[in-house]
Amino acid sequence: MLKTENLSVGYGNNIIVKNINLDMKEGEILCIIGPNGAGKSTLLKTIATYLKPKNGAVYLDGKKIHELTPSQLAKEMAIVLTERVNPGNMTGFDIIAIGRHPYTDLFGRLSKEDKDIVVDSAKSVNAEYLLHKNFFEMSDGERQKIMIARALAQEPEILILDEPTSYLDAKHKIELTLLLRELSSQNNLAIIVTLHDIELALRIADKMALIKNHEILAFGYPENVMSREVVNNLYDLDNANYGEYIGYFELKNKIKIKNKKVFIVCGGGTGAPVLRYLVKNGYEPVVGVLHKNDADYFIAENMGIDIIAEEAYDPISYEKFEKAKKEIDHADAVVYTKFPSGKTNILNNELVEYAKNKYMKSIFYESDISVLKDI
Numbered sequence: 001m002l003k004t005e006n007l008s009v010g011y012g013n014n015i016i017v018k019n020i021n022l023d024m025k026e027g028e029i030l031c032i033i034g035p036n037g038a039g040k041s042t043l044l045k046t047i048a049t050y051l052k053p054k055n056g057a058v059y060l061d062g063k064k065i066h067e068l069t070p071s072q073l074a075k076e077m078a079i080v081l082t083e084r085v086n087p088g089n090m091t092g093f094d095i096i097a098i099g100r101h102p103y104t105d106l107f108g109r110l111s112k113e114d115k116d117i118v119v120d121s122a123k124s125v126n127a128e129y130l131l132h133k134n135f136f137e138m139s140d141g142e143r144q145k146i147m148i149a150r151a152l153a154q155e156p157e158i159l160i161l162d163e164p165t166s167y168l169d170a171k172h173k174i175e176l177t178l179l180l181r182e183l184s185s186q187n188n189l190a191i192i193v194t195l196h197d198i199e200l201a202l203r204i205a206d207k208m209a210l211i212k213n214h215e216i217l218a219f220g221y222p223e224n225v226m227s228r229e230v231v232n233n234l235y236d237l238d239n240a241n242y243g244e245y246i247g248y249f250e251l252k253n254k255i256k257i258k259n260k261k262v263f264i265v266c267g268g269g270t271g272a273p274v275l276r277y278l279v280k281n282g283y284e285p286v287v288g289v290l291h292k293n294d295a296d297y298f299i300a301e302n303m304g305i306d307i308i309a310e311e312a313y314d315p316i317s318y319e320k321f322e323k324a325k326k327e328i329d330h331a332d333a334v335v336y337t338k339f340p341s342g343k344t345n346i347l348n349n350e351l352v353e354y355a356k357n358k359y360m361k362s363i364f365y366e367s368d369i370s371v372l373k374d375i
């Protein structure tokens with residue numbers, strides 16, 4: 001339904017992103033991500049026809065979008081920008097009603113149907129309670145809902161949103177992303193959205209376009225394109241790693257100010273809080289023995305922590321076990337968690353016993369991280 005063909009976008013003689021070839025269907029969400037200044041908003045504004053293409057074209061249902069009249073376009077596309085708006089003394093209802101302009105008469109009079117659509121639009125973003133409230137008395141999250149309701153009142157086929165979660169707290173960010181998902185599937189809306197929060201983007205996008213260095217670095221299913229390598233490269237990360245399996249960033253273990261080695265015996269993700277605490281506080285963690293498909297392995301690897309690991313599913317070898325014991329010999333403490341039971345962990349339990357027999361500081365972590373504060 002929407003397609004860009006060899007599109008280049010920019011200002012004056014300055015091309016910001018070139019050769020953009022994207023396509024999307026009804027009911028899909030396309031997320032555009034990339035570093036600050038990459039050209040995400042410039043691309044959105046070009047698709048929204050606020051800017052003319054420098055080259056190529058944008059097609060909506062086979063027609064060049066820049067050749068549609070403003071009134072034709074207003075029935076097809078609605079836009080919610082980031083800029084904070086100051087509409088004066090208007091209620092939620094008044095603002096949403098602006099969305100009906102493409103359908104009202106010259107005087108902007110609302111029919112009964114228009115009014116019903118305004119109320120329905122408010123309902124679909126859970127903002128019915130804001131209809132009679134003044135816009136300037138609303139919170140950022142409430143204003144965002146009203147702006148989306150205004151866009152929905154336009155009854156568009158495509159909804160374009162520039163950074164809709166910028167001013168929202170975690171709960172409202174999640175609520176908004178779920179709402180977009182709902183709108184795309186229930187109303188069959190195509191949604192194009194720029195997001196800085198790639199953890200959320202990954203979870204709502206059907207397609208993802210990554211922009212960097214004036215071009216599209218990758219375009220496709222987020223599950224395919226969001227590899228650790230690609231995301232690290234997108235943001236030029238050298239002090240963090242994107243963990244592709246879990247879909248979030250882990251900070252690397254760089255500042256080892258404590259000069260203390262801590263051996264961690266964990267597994268199945270139970271070590272995550274311990275590893276984060278030790279990295280944050282400048283210890284030198286070594287973790288093991290882990291299998292290479294263990295959640296703690298992925299977490300530790302993304303943090304750049306030393307890991308003693310065995311291939312996934314292979315039994316732990318004598319060699320790895322001895323290596324772990326040597327690390328324990330040089331450690332200032334051993335921390336162990338309530339890791340899952342299993343064959344591997346019989347050996348890992350032995351490591352804990354080994355440390356205890358050597359009268360080393362061995363600390364059990366279950367839920368209170370302060371047990372680590374005296375290492």
Ligand SMILES: Nc1ncnc2c1ncn2[C@@H]1O[C@H](COP(=O)(O)OP(=O)(O)OP(=O)(O)O)[C@@H](O)[C@H]1O
Nearest residue numbers: 011014016034035036037038039040041042043194
């Ligand atoms: N009106 C304008 N005239 C000229 N250059 C502009 C204009 N608006 C933005 N730019 C430039 O275009 C480039 C891309 O800006 P754009 O706002 O599209 O990036 P972005 O990816 O949306 O960034 P951010 O994540 O910081 O919002 C930047 O170098 C910016 O300075």
